[in-house]
Amino acid sequence: MSEAVLIMLALGGVCGAVLSIASKVFYVYEDPRIAEIEYYTAGANCGGCGYAGCSAAAVAIVNGKASPNVCVVGDAESSAAIAEIMGLDTGSVEPAISYNDCKGGDRKEEKFSYIGVATCKAASSLYSGNNICDIGCIGMGDCVKACNFDAIKIGEDSFPVIDQNKCVGCSACVKACPKNILSVKTMSERLLEFNSTNGKLAPCRQTCPAEINIPKYISQIKKGDYQGAVNTIRERNPLLLSCGRVCPHPCETYCRRGIVDDPVSINQLKRFAADYEMNSGKHIPIPCAPDTGKKVAVIGGGPAGLSCAYFLRRLGHSVTIFEAMPKLGGIIRYGIPEYRLPKKVLDWEIEGIINLGIEVRIDTKLGRDFDLQSLFASDFKAMFLGIGAWNDYKLGIEGENLKGSWKGIDFLSSVANGRQINIEGKKAAVVGGGNSAIDCVRTLVRKGAKEVYIVYRRTRKEMPANKVEIVAAEHEGIKFVFLAAPTKVIGNEKGDVTHLEYLKMKLGEPDASGRRRPVPIEGSETTLEIDILITAIGQSPDISFMDKDTGLKELKTTRWKTIDNDPLILQANLPYIFTAGDCATGPSLVVDAIGGGRRAARSIHLYITSEAEEEEENKINKIQPVENALYKKHIPESIFESLEGIVKKSRVAMPELPVEERIKTMDEVDLVISEKEALDEADRCLDCCRLCYNKETTSA
């Protein structure tokens, strides 16, 4: 017996000795952080994170393959502790939550009737599912079975609904879904998301240059969740008060409802939500990712600059806006008149953006007060150029510099700055057919001009201005002089403008833009008696800083004096410069500038966050364009010719000040719709997706 005990002890001793020697001989350095991190993981070896046990997850975290919040059982506190061990910026502990974009459910149409196995995986293996919509939810609930936290269920409309409080962002549902319906994203990831060709996008959403989730905010308004609607809009557009007023809403042109009756008044609903927030007097708090400590300079505080700064700030970067004018807002402050966008509304909106912690330097102009070297010296890692297009084109005719002759933008910004200009009782002519020409004439009327002409070389049909603006100008008594090309400005001996001479035109063959080209009629010179002449025939960016020694001599520009950039990532030929808005595209819509600002913010974010690991050369290649990006194009299958199952119901009218009243003041003309009207209008929305939509929404 004692023999057996001894043998066993000896065997045990040998094994122990061998193992302890082996542990010395075969010692492999293991990061001590692995053990520390393992302490903070749940220790349940549940596999919810996708790694084989908690220690494997800890190794993955240390190797940077998993984020500190990978543990699905651990709470925010443990993620924070892990992030601290890793010495990471806590940016990476932003909680991720699952989202479902597909609302197919009961309303989706089927290719065939499926009576096979009730799992999405099986159904999708047969002709990629029985839906007409190739990308849509199959609805058998594989995601529900996959979720360990009871956070997802098939809602009453037969598509998955996620309980955001229970969701831990483990991605189990994403892996289970054969259709990529679900996505687990942090706030930063959502802010950097762009429309893609395989997206679940309604036509309006495809059209919006800012890519706002229009059906979502309208359905939130429908439910009375106005704050949610504001937040939804803010994920894509920080200037919702301004856009709600001045946007020419290209989205409405593609509204599916427009096929049957009138498009949904999307923009008025946006304005309703935005005004709801403003009238409540309190800014809805906007969450920002934790600070990254990276500095970005935004040059130009117009819509593009504000949008870029806003998104970069929300991604956690430190942003400074450099603005040449005394106040932020750019063209929407100095170019859009008070009666369309009251300054106090704009101030309130900009205040909300600046309050996120954006530094602002006003009266600071590139080339005059700072240059590239000074920015680099102040540790700015990248810069965004959003300097707009502030140089009016000249007519290039005799007498253009006489007294009483103005450039469109100069005139509008002088009025905006409160400068006294003697207009009372004068006769004025504005040359041009765009929105700024209309802004000029409508401002002139309000400032007491006796007669106001708009001189345009084509006809009303070809005017590039928004149709509603043209109609409003007509109501306000503007005289339209069409088919007229100015040839000479005539002045008196004092140098004041007295007449404008123009040549009558007729329409000829269509030109490259598809508009018929005006052809002058010989000998048809006509004169128009005026005291003020305003030229508003288009603008180009003011790139005078290029001539000075700002370190930007190498910057490439186009022949329209816009800054050349890669259209997909908005990076200029100097890798640390990104650009969007009018200075990159030429004069365009506010909402284009806002969309561009966000696209640039994505590129800048990728550029400055990849910096630590990559060498300078690689960094330039590092910014990948958005995969399968839609880029303002449309998904052909989602654009319908006809629509079934819709009960006609007309669109809400835009309430506005009566003409007699409004032409005397600069008060805002367009008014906000009432809550009841908003709810009625929201109810007209078909809540479209790529293919399916709600039928008979108006019967209720």
Add this chain to the structure above:
Amino acid sequence: MGDYILLAVSCILVNNILLAQYLGNCPFLGTSKKMETAVGMAMAVIFVLVLAGAITWVTDTYLLKKFGLEYLRTIAFILVIASLVQFVEMFLKKSIPALYAGLGIFLPLITTNCAVMGACLINIKEEYTFIQTLVSSFSYAVGFGLALILFAGVRERVLIARVPKPLQDTSIALVVAGMIALAFYAFKGMA
């Protein structure tokens, strides 16, 4: 040579450790949900079982038999196999990190696996020589791998099949395991 082939065939098919001897059912059910995991597990078992077969044969022949302590076989084997796996794990981690990355997570799962233990005890009971032990250990492991991979393939298919609710997941897996075992029963006729 012919004997060894016969031994191999009998260990792989006729006396399949999983389906004929019913040993090692926990990893059989636990790691067969995914083909990828099943293949990894099969490789790990082959690796460990050959080593374990060798070391237990040496232990038994030169230690236990010499001192007439055959009755301590089970406990001694547990000790030896556990230490061996630990040792191998450390060795791989240091010397062959690539192999460790592939098999690493499975090694601890096998430490106290009954299939490994069972195969080693069978080797002794059948009084195999050292070479025979190596062949039979390898073959048992291959048999284990074969059954596991077959089973994983079936389970992946079952996942998209219509299974009545009470039978879903592990229940249907056990039913399937039984049916595969019945199929393997046919190999008995070869012997």
